[in-house]
Amino acid sequence: MSLLVRSLTLEAAGVLSVELVDPAGAELPAWEPGAHLDLKLPGGLSRQYSLCGDPADRRRYRLGILREETGRGGSAYVHDTLRPGHTVEHAGPRNHFRLEPAPSYVFVAGGIGITPILPMLASATAAGAEWTLLYGGRSAASMAFVDELAAYDDRVTLWPQDTHGLLDLDGLLAEPRPDTLVYCCGPEPLLAAVEERTAGWPRGALHLERFSAPVVERDPSAENAAELVLADSGRTLLVPPDRSILDVLDEQGVPVLSDCRDGICGSCEVKVVEGEVDHRDYVLTDPEKEANTCMMVCVSRARSARLVLGL
Template structure:
């Protein structure tokens, strides 16, 4: 990733978009609700690319990110799939019980940190609701005539969504219901990869960890993952205080051990774009002008973290006593 440090990140809130729920369908034995969204003012929706997600700002004050899984063609409505989580923090429960056709939802985005790179072939690995960002990727590479395969796992066949849509790609897809087939054989899958195959994986943390471990001997840029939840091992590390300099705003601030950078910046009266507050969405990405960030996000790639050009100020901290940020 190339970062132009001469370009200042804008302060303030991202522009919101109001959409109407024009369709609602339950899939996966009712565990997944698929919403179709169209702009309430009749305008054309912003363009997007496979892998993109949007933020949904709910009436209960909760904000969540959901992958777009519909058609990328201009003029087409947006579509998202939401899994009803047993231990929901309020987001999925709201989307399943409080949203109806005709209702207006406030959205932000789309943004994409899961772009499809050019590659000779593709191996997609999806677990459960992680299939949603993969669907438009499949349409893209299929239209381009690129070789591809999908390994799609779920708790059971009945819990897996979008099967009618996926069935049109017979011969490219392997369905792997855990109740009858067991755990996805990740190492066998990886060992069978042709050289240069791009691997895209989205799903629960155990699946992502297994794929990362199995591919640790391969070039880092061959694997692309997207997490719906942050890596707790990163967020739970010891927090120490440090100072930050906001170059654009000409402010120097202290970040105590019990505060995040974004909390300190906001307390100083500056508004910055943010969403998940746990390092998964990339909204608060900020250019680092000087210092050594302690990356604790689940968004940046290993190469991006090593470059120390940007950081997520909602959760990451500093290894050096002082950080200079482009804010």
């Protein structure tokens, strides 16, 4: 499906907000806070960007996009080439960072990680929940959407690193709070620091959305081969220890959407019909992994000798 670029707005140094509408003026598919769009860009690029507008406004989508100087070219295309009047293909919205109901929230955002948090703040406010936001950036000039955040007064703490140093996570998260959920989005060092400081919080209190996957060293000799059965066609494939399920599916011409191949975007989610999965992604929650009804085939593997997928 194509969307029309209606406007681009510079929100901070290196951050554009992109407003997208249906070319015919029709309503757009509904979404909830935490959702993102997959933009299909030239050169076969597919990139995920968080929706940061108003879910009640079905006439437009708004994305916040940071120009990544060391990225793979998606954000550079948006900043340098995409202009009002252009069209862009997309998939979604999809959501693996849903705002769960709670009486209280702690939100932590780093840099462009503010984008999925923005609609969460509005939703939490409308629900009458208590919440605070700690929002950090390299400098005040790099922090987007601060004018919108000003409406929330002292519930928001802005923390530019060049004047304030590192975020005070110890003061914010040292003591577990009953009936409180923590939502965090930002660069990997921030997520790791938040994970460390919430280790003593109740299980399920922490919700993260990652931009990149942590580096995990695995012993290739410890991996197992598995028999992979495609339920729709009845085909049986062998996944050797040194290949991912996604690699084998690609090689055999079985179409599966994929982008990051690191287990962080959720695009390669596949239904699990039978078998036990060794979940290695950073998208599914612990209860979703325990349910064993789906998997991310780019990084997760079969724990059982045989795995049946809904393909």
